[in-house]
Amino acid sequence: MALTVAVQMDPIQAIRIAGDTTFALLLEAQARGHRLIYYTPDRLSMQGRRVTARVQALSVQDVEGAHATLGEIERIDLSEADVVLMRQDPPFDMAYITATHMLEKIHPQTLVVNNPAEVRNAPEKLFVLDFPELMPPTLISRDKAEIEEFRREHGTVAMKPLHGHGGAAVFRVSETDPNFGSMFDLFSVTFREAWVVQRFLEKITEGDKRIILVDGEPMGAINRVPALNDIRSNMVRGGAARPSDLTEREREICATIGPELRRRGLILVGIDVIDGHLTEINVTSPTGIRAIKRLGGPDLAVSVWDAIEARVAV
Secondary structure, three states, X not given: OOOEEEEEOOOHHHOOHHHOHHHHHHHHHHHOOOXXXXXXXXXXXXXXXXXXXXXXXXXXXXXXXXXXEEXXXXXXXXXXXXXXXXXXXXXXXXXXXXXXXXXXXXXXXXEEEOOHHHHHHOOHHHHHHHOHHHOOOEEEEOOHHHHHHHHHHHOOEEEEEOOOOOOOOOEEEOOOOOOHHHHHHHHHHHOOOOEXXXXXXXXXXXOEXXXXXXXXXXXXXXEEEOOOOOOOOOHHHOXXXXXXXXXXXXXXXXXXXXXXXXXXXXXXXEEEEEOOEEEEEEOOOOOOHHHHHHOOOOOHHHHHHHHXXXXXXX
C-alpha cells in the first residue's frame, strides 16, 4: 500500500546525506513506492484543530549535492497524510514543543513518528531518569550548593545543559577544579533551565555506544570514540564511529526500557551507553542509521519502515 509521507525537517538542501538518518528513511520510503512531501517547521500552521503545512513534493537520490528534487509549494491539511516524520533537529526549545502540540492534533489518525506528545514528555536527559538503576549517579539542578555537595560525594563530574544537543557545552569538572566557580557563573547566565551533573565515567575514552531501538527492540549499534584530548564522542565533534555488538549488560538495558518505549509510541529511539551505564534516551531526532549500515551492520531504515507500515495497517 502506497502511503503519503510528510517529512518535517530542517532545510533538506543543507544536510550531509552520508550520515543523515532522515535521508536514509526517505530513501527507503521512496523505494517502497510511498509519496514524499517535505516542509520545514516554520511552514506548519494551525487554525482550531486543523493543522496545515505548505509542502513540496520530494524525490531523493543518494548523490551528494543533487540529493533532493522539490516541486512547487502547495498548502495541504496534514490530516490527509498517512505518516508525518517529525525529524527536525534540536534544540528542544519552545518552538520544538509548540510543534509537538500542533502535530498532536492529527495523531494517531495520521501517524506521527515519534508520537509528538511523548516526544514532548520525554526530554532526552530527563526521561532517562525513569531508570536510575541503569544510570551513573545524576543530579538535575542549577543550585550551586547542591552541585557542590554532589561533587564532594562523587568526585569528578560531567556537567552539561539539560536541553543541550550534539555534545555542545559538555565539561569535565574535577572535585577541586578551580574553574568551577567561573563555569557556574557562565552556565547561570547562558542557560535558564537546570543542568545535568553526572558522575564522570572515565571509560568514555573507550567509547560512547549509540544503540538504535525500533519499536522497543535493539536493532544495531556503533561505538563512538572521542577524538584525542576531547571527552565528547559525538561525530559532529570529531568522534570516530566503530562497528560494535551489544554486551549482555547493554541487552539488559534495552530489555528494561523497551516495553516503555513501545507503550509510548516511540518507534525510533537512540540510546547512549558508556561503560554499561545508560546516559541518554534520544527520541527527538535520533541518528546513527547510516553509520551502522556503512560499518557493515543492517539497514535499519528497513526495520523502521516495517514498524511504521505495521502501525498504519492496524
